[in-house]
Amino acid sequence: MFANTNKVGLALSGGGYRAVAFHLGTLKKLNEMGLLQHVDIISAISGGAITGACYCIREGDFNRFYQDIYLGLQTKNVIRRVIFSWFGLRVMLLIIIFLGSFYSLFTPFPYPLLFPILIAAIIILIIKFQFWIFPISKRIEEIFNQFFFENKTLIALPEHPVLVIGATNLQTARPFIFSRERMTDSTYEFSENPVNFNATNFPIARSVMASCCIPFAFTPVTIEKEYFSQATKVGNIRPLLIDGGVYDNQGIHKIMQKGQYECHTVIVSDAGSGSTIEQKFNNTLSLLSETANIFMSRIKKTQMVLDIYDNASKLKKEISYFSLAWDFEKCIPGFYQNLLKHQIPQSVLDSHKFKAEWIAEPIKYEIEIITHLEEKTGYASINYPTNEEKNMARKVKTSLSSLNKINIDCLVKQAEALAELQIKLYCPSLLRI
Numbered sequence: 001m002f003a004n005t006n007k008v009g010l011a012l013s014g015g016g017y018r019a020v021a022f023h024l025g026t027l028k029k030l031n032e033m034g035l036l037q038h039v040d041i042i043s044a045i046s047g048g049a050i051t052g053a054c055y056c057i058r059e060g061d062f063n064r065f066y067q068d069i070y071l072g073l074q075t076k077n078v079i080r081r082v083i084f085s086w087f088g089l090r091v092m093l094l095i096i097i098f099l100g101s102f103y104s105l106f107t108p109f110p111y112p113l114l115f116p117i118l119i120a121a122i123i124i125l126i127i128k129f130q131f132w133i134f135p136i137s138k139r140i141e142e143i144f145n146q147f148f149f150e151n152k153t154l155i156a157l158p159e160h161p162v163l164v165i166g167a168t169n170l171q172t173a174r175p176f177i178f179s180r181e182r183m184t185d186s187t188y189e190f191s192e193n194p195v196n197f198n199a200t201n202f203p204i205a206r207s208v209m210a211s212c213c214i215p216f217a218f219t220p221v222t223i224e225k226e227y228f229s230q231a232t233k234v235g236n237i238r239p240l241l242i243d244g245g246v247y248d249n250q251g252i253h254k255i256m257q258k259g260q261y262e263c264h265t266v267i268v269s270d271a272g273s274g275s276t277i278e279q280k281f282n283n284t285l286s287l288l289s290e291t292a293n294i295f296m297s298r299i300k301k302t303q304m305v306l307d308i309y310d311n312a313s314k315l316k317k318e319i320s321y322f323s324l325a326w327d328f329e330k331c332i333p334g335f336y337q338n339l340l341k342h343q344i345p346q347s348v349l350d351s352h353k354f355k356a357e358w359i360a361e362p363i364k365y366e367i368e369i370i371t372h373l374e375e376k377t378g379y380a381s382i383n384y385p386t387n388e389e390k391n392m393a394r395k396v397k398t399s400l401s402s403l404n405k406i407n408i409d410c411l412v413k414q415a416e417a418l419a420e421l422q423i424k425l426y427c428p429s430l431l432r433i
Contacts, residue, residue: 007040008430009255009263010161012048014212014245015324016398017073019047019271021408022324024069025415026269027055031062033420035430041261042163043251045244047271047398049165049211053204054148056163057156073408076147078400082139137209137219140400144205154180154207155200164254164261166244167210170220175247176239177254178207183227188237195237196229210241212400218242256317263317265427269415270323273394316345320426322418324394324411328384331418332373335425336366344426351428352376377424384417385410 010030012023030036044052051069058065101118145151157163157180169176172187183202188195210221221241228237247253250270255263322331338344339362349359352373358365374380385393393410396403403411423430 006265007255007261007263008035008038009041009043009261009266010039011251011255011266011268012042012044012052013250013268013270013272014046014048014243014398015271015273016047016212016400017403018273018324018396018398018411020051020069021073021396021403021411022271022393022415023048023051023269024066024073024408025412026267026419027051027062028066028412029416029419030267030423033423033431035423036062038430039161039267041255041263042161043166043253043255043261044163044211045166045249045251046212048251048269049208049244050144050148052163053157053165053208056158056161057149057152057204059158059161070408072147073403074405075402077402078140078143078147080401081143082136085139135219136217137213137221140212140218141203141205141209144208145203149203149205149208152204153201154178154183154204156204162261165207165211166248166251166254167207167213167221167241168244168246170240170242171238173247175244175253176210176241178202178210183207183223185239188239197223197227198229199227202227211244213242215242215246265430266317266319267419267423267427268319268321269419270321270325271411273324273396316347318345318348318427318429320419320422322415322422324414326418327390328382328417328421331421331425332370332377332379335373336362336369339369348426348428373425377421379421382417382420383413384421385413390414 010026012026013019015022027036030039042052042056054069055062055065058068101115101122106112159180162179165178167176167178168174169185169187172185174185174187176185177183178199181199183197183199206221209218212218213221223239223241244251249272250268252266252268254261255266335344339349339359353376354369354372355365358369362369389410392407393414396407396411
């Protein structure tokens with residue numbers, strides 16, 4: 001394990017099953033390169049938390065982990081299991097009651113007057129008791145347990161690598177993290193009267209559910225009093241946890257900021273597929289969803305500037321970032337553009353054996369620099385995806401529905417190619433381990 005100042009961090013973004021498959025490719029490539037065993041911290045969000053947690057509880061048996069997830073993505077349909085369960089029956093019952101209320105309109109007076117009363121009653125029930133009537137997050141937690149985590153708790157996670165699962169706490173507007181030895185929110189942890197939680201017996205499935213808890217769709221996850229170290233604090237402190245992507249969808253925040261999880265070398269696997277060109281807004285819900293996506297995109301870009309580009313140049317960290325939305329052939333030209341902006345640490349340039357005149361006048365030596373990087377990275381030998389494969393991978397929606405084998409293979413291939421090239425470009429020190 002590296003010294004505290006030289007930790008290697010891996011960030012796995014959100015994105016539902018699309019992210020699970022994409023990160024599967026990232027871990028596969030890291031394993032093939034002999035680097036996965038040297039990762040000290042895995043910071044995972046939403047779909048990335050599924051991949052990260054599954055890997056960690058099977059740590060030491062990569063082939064088993066890979067096959068379990070590869071096959072599971074094709075057969076373990078969370079959404080279908082939710083629909084064909086008591087939860088789905090409850091929703092169906094409400095729909096029947098709602099449609100049945102229209103029958104009163106066709107009955108003799110005064111029964112039609114019952115229609116607005118019934119509709120108002122249904123609306124009030126949903127507004128006031130939605131989370132109690134439809135506790136969808138609890139149902140998905142049960143399914144996660146059945147599909148992936150076998151009722152394991154956080155203590156089942158290995159000491160190395162350290163897995164940090166991120167959620168967003170609505171009570172404090174801060175990240176809430178889960179790991180083997182601690183679950184906390186910095187607002188609680190560093191207040192005048194600190195609040196501590198017992199992580200040992202907290203379910204992994206509930207931690208992952210909190211990280212996946214999409215607003216509008218799922219029920220916020222709470223922390224029961226049995227997990228408080230001090231029962232007297234329960235009344236005032238009520239964490240209300242939703243999707244970790246609301247605060248940090250790349251999972252990069254914790255491993256970049258100073259503290260227990262800070263890493264000097266960072267790999268960021270981003271399963272974001274980018275925005276689509278053709279968009280149809282047929283209702284308010286679709287419009288609201290796309291509006292939220294724009295907000296998330298803005299947050300993501302701001303975080304990339306602060307956590308990646310500024311840190312790489314100012315703090316001299318080696319940071320390899322790659323996204324599903326990226327084109328393989330633009331990675332080396334992208335490195336060159338970052339060189340022009342002085343966003344490449346000197347240690348990286350030294351590892352690539354850049355000539356002094358290249359660094360001093362990069363515009364003058366563009367062709368030489370790009371040719372040199374292609375040779376250093378073995379660019380021509382990397383198995384990169386075709387345009388058709390890239391497009392198929394990017395069309396996979398953010399959901400928890402099963403994927404077909406072709407889509408999984410395309411996502412894995414895109415991640416493998418990007419991970420290999422970007423690590424060779426931006427984290428050359430890892431190749432010397």
